[in-house]
Amino acid sequence: xxxxxxxxxxxxxxxxxxxxxxxxxxxxxxxxxxxxxxxxxxxxxxxxxxxxxxxxxxxxxxxxxxxxxxxxxxxxxxxxxxxxxxxxxxxxxxxxxxxxxxxxxxxxxxxxxxxxxxxxxxxxxxxxxxxxxxxxxxxxxxxxxxxxxxxxxxxxxxxxxxxxxxxxxxxxxxxxxxxxxxxxxxxxxxxxxxxxxxxxxxxxxxxxxxxxxxxxxxxxxxxxxxxxxxxxxxxxxxxxxxxxxxx
Ligand SMILES: Nc1ncnc2c1ncn2[C@@H]1O[C@H](COP(=O)(O)OP(=O)(O)O)[C@@H](O)[C@H]1O
Ligand SMILES: [Mg+2]
Numbered sequence: 001x002x003x004x005x006x007x008x009x010x011x012x013x014x015x016x017x018x019x020x021x022x023x024x025x026x027x028x029x030x031x032x033x034x035x036x037x038x039x040x041x042x043x044x045x046x047x048x049x050x051x052x053x054x055x056x057x058x059x060x061x062x063x064x065x066x067x068x069x070x071x072x073x074x075x076x077x078x079x080x081x082x083x084x085x086x087x088x089x090x091x092x093x094x095x096x097x098x099x100x101x102x103x104x105x106x107x108x109x110x111x112x113x114x115x116x117x118x119x120x121x122x123x124x125x126x127x128x129x130x131x132x133x134x135x136x137x138x139x140x141x142x143x144x145x146x147x148x149x150x151x152x153x154x155x156x157x158x159x160x161x162x163x164x165x166x167x168x169x170x171x172x173x174x175x176x177x178x179x180x181x182x183x184x185x186x187x188x189x190x191x192x193x194x195x196x197x198x199x200x201x202x203x204x205x206x207x208x209x210x211x212x213x214x215x216x217x218x219x220x221x222x223x224x225x226x227x228x229x230x231x232x233x234x235x236x237x238x239x240x241x242x243x244x245x246x247x
């Protein structure tokens with residue numbers, strides 16, 4: 001198999017007595033759609049935070065695209081092409097949908113929030129294209145604060161797409177969205193990832209969504225990866241059925 005685009009080696013971290021990363025060895029390969037599952041508190045978000053530079057591990061390393069990125073700042077990591085979204089979308093609520101995307105793009109050149117710099121960050125046609133990909137073109141002039149949850153999630157993802165990621169990590173992209181909206185949301189996200197050839201990790205609780213959209217699944221239990229493999233293998237693993245899926 002090709003060299004991993006993202007790799008962690010023996011990541012360790014505890015918050016007080018709670019071990020949140022218990023020696024995590026992990027590899028992600030180009031083109032994968034990896035679903036991360038695990039109960040609340042298992043350490044999924046902490047893993048993402050460590051990979052993207054928000055939290056430093058006590059020990060262990062994160063390698064991305066052939067380089068050790070463990071001690072780099074989040075923005076530097078994002079500029080290199082490892083981008084994440086948040087469980088609760090981080091929007092600029094007082095700005096329009098289009099301007100949220102333009103502001104996010106400005107972060108790419110390190111001048112977040114400076115309007116005079118916006119024109120250099122990304123072309124107007126790229127902004128329109130990203131709006132189109134996530135289906136928000138018709139709402140581009142509305143305040144982002146007015147969007148319903150599903151469209152907030154899509155805007156958050158559009159703000160990640162404009163950074164031109166090689167790898168995108170989505171923390172619970174369908175949380176807070178009604179079950180009938182989840183598939184539509186995932187189809188839009190997957191369409192954008194396919195079009196841009198972006199490798200992706202998504203944290204997801206809904207087993208149907210995992211089975212439908214993941215090429216691989218990694219299951220977290222108490223800061224360790226308890227099972228990692230095809231969706232069929234992991235979702236039928238007795239330990240995972242008992243302790244993660246809850247049957
Ligand atoms: N900054 C922090 N300080 C202390 N404890 C934290 C912090 N962030 C997360 N935790 C704890 O670490 C554990 C793992 O959290 P998290 O990674 O958010 O889990 P998950 O995303 O799988 O639900 C939880 O017990 C949580 O309360
Ligand atoms: Mg989480």
